[in-house]
Amino acid sequence: MSKDQPAPLPGQSDKIVQVENLSKKYGDNIAVNGISFTLNKGEVFAFLGPNGAGKTTTVEILECLRNPTGGQAKVLGYDVSKRSDQAEIRKRIGVLPQDFNAIDRLTVRENINYFGAMFKHQLDADKLIELVDLKDKRDEQFKKLSGGLKQRVGLAVSLVNDPDVVFLDEPTTGLDPRARRDVWGVVERLRSQGKTVFLTTHYMDEAEYLADIVSIIDHGQIIASGTPDQLIDTHGGKKTLIIRDAGQEGLKQLPQGLPKAELRNAGDIAISLNNGELTSILMSLGQTPLHDKEIEVRRPTLDDVFLNLTGRRVSEEGN
Ligand SMILES: Nc1ncnc2c1ncn2[C@@H]1O[C@H](COP(=O)(O)OP(=O)(O)OP(=O)(O)O)[C@@H](O)[C@H]1O
Numbered sequence: 267m268s269k270d271q272p273a274p275l276p277g278q279s280d281k282i283v284q285v286e287n288l289s290k291k292y293g294d295n296i297a298v299n300g301i302s303f304t305l306n307k308g309e310v311f312a313f314l315g316p317n318g319a320g321k322t323t324t325v326e327i328l329e330c331l332r333n334p335t336g337g338q339a340k341v342l343g344y345d346v347s348k349r350s351d352q353a354e355i356r357k358r359i360g361v362l363p364q365d366f367n368a369i370d371r372l373t374v375r376e377n378i379n380y381f382g383a384m385f386k387h388q389l390d391a392d393k394l395i396e397l398v399d400l401k402d403k404r405d406e407q408f409k410k411l412s413g414g415l416k417q418r419v420g421l422a423v424s425l426v427n428d429p430d431v432v433f434l435d436e437p438t439t440g441l442d443p444r445a446r447r448d449v450w451g452v453v454e455r456l457r458s459q460g461k462t463v464f465l466t467t468h469y470m471d472e473a474e475y476l477a478d479i480v481s482i483i484d485h486g487q488i489i490a491s492g493t494p495d496q497l498i499d500t501h502g503g504k505k506t507l508i509i510r511d512a513g514q515e516g517l518k519q520l521p522q523g524l525p526k527a528e529l530r531n532a533g534d535i536a537i538s539l540n541n542g543e544l545t546s547i548l549m550s551l552g553q554t555p556l557h558d559k560e561i562e563v564r565r566p567t568l569d570d571v572f573l574n575l576t577g578r579r580v581s582e583e584g585n
C-alpha cells in the first residue's frame with residue numbers, strides 16, 4: 267500500500283482475515299507454527315489438513331476464543347488480541363463450531379430464534395430456514411433430526427446475525443455423501459450471495475469443489491496455498507491416461523516406445539503423461555486392437571497434491 271493511502275478503518279477493509287506469522291503453543295506442543303495467509307472479501311477459503319494439523323486452533327484464535335502465543339491476526343481489520351476489538355469481531359462473524367449442538371427440545375425455528383436473540387440484529391428465521399432448505403423441518407425438534415439436517419441448522423444459526431464472514435469448522439465431517447452434498451449446496455448459495463466463507467476440512471474433494479483459495483496445513487505449518495488449479499498444476503504431478511479393462515492382454519498390445527504403463531484396479535492400464543504427449547499417444551493407440559477400449563484422461567487431484575507434498579495420504583491417518 268502506498269504511503270499516501272491511509273490504511274482502511276477496521277470494519278471497512280476488503281481483507282477479511284489477515285494472519286501473519288501466527289503461532290499457538292499448548293505447553294511444549296506447537297499446534298500452530300508461524301502461519302500467514304489472507305482471506306479477501308467474497309472468497310471461499312478452505313483450510314485443508316489432517317487430524318491435529320492445527321485447523322481448529324487457528325479458527326478459534328480468529329473467533330477470539332483462544333489467545334495466540336505469537337504473531338498477529340486481524341479479522342475485518344480488528345485485532346484478535348485486543349480486548350476492545352474482540353467485541354466487534356464477535357458481533358460481525360458467524361461461527362459453526364466443529365462440535366456444533368443446538369438445544370434438543372427446541373424446534374428448528376425456535377433454535378434459530380434462540381441463538382439470534384444473542385445479537386442486536388437478527389435475520390428472519392424463516393428466510394434462514396429457506397436458505398438451508400429446512401422448510402419441511404421447521405417445527406421439528408432438533409433432537410429428532412439426522413446428522414446432516416442438524417448441520418444445516420448449525421449453518422442457519424451461524425448466519426443469524428448476517429455476519430461479514432462465516433467460519434465453518436469441518437461442516438461435513440461424519441455425514442453421509444448425500445448429506446455432505448446438501449451442505450455443499452448451502453455453501454455454494456452463500457458464495458453466490460457474495461458471503462465470505464472460511465472453511466476447514468480434511469476432505470480433499472470438498473476443498474477442490476468449494477474453495478476459491480486453499481491453504482494446506484500440516485503439523486501446524488502451511489505447506490502450500492493457491493487456487494485448487496494452481497495447487498494441482500504445481501504439485502499434483504502428471505496427468506494419467508487410463509485405458510479401461512484392457513488387462514494383461516492389453517499391456518502386450520501397447521505400441522512400442524510409450525511411457526511406462528502399469529495395470530491398476532480391475533485391469534485398467536495407466537500411463538503417466540508428459541505435457542504435449544497425449545495426441546501422439548492416442549494416434550499410436552488407434553493403430554492397435556486397443557482402439558475400441560474406453561479411454562480417459564485423469565487429472566491429478568488435491569489428494570495427489572497432499573501425497574506429493576507430504577508423502578502421506580490423509581485417509582491413512584484415521585480421518
Ligand atoms: N486445548 C488443548 N490443549 C492442549 N493441546 C491441544 C488443545 N487443543 C488442541 N491441542 C493440540 O493441538 C494440535 C492441533 O489441534 P487442532 O484441534 O487445532 O487440530 P485440527 O486440525 O482441528 O484437528 P481435527 O481435524 O482433529 O479437528 C493437536 O496436536 C492437538 O492435540
Ligand SMILES: [Mg+2]
Nearest residue numbers: 321322323364
Ligand atoms: Mg478441528
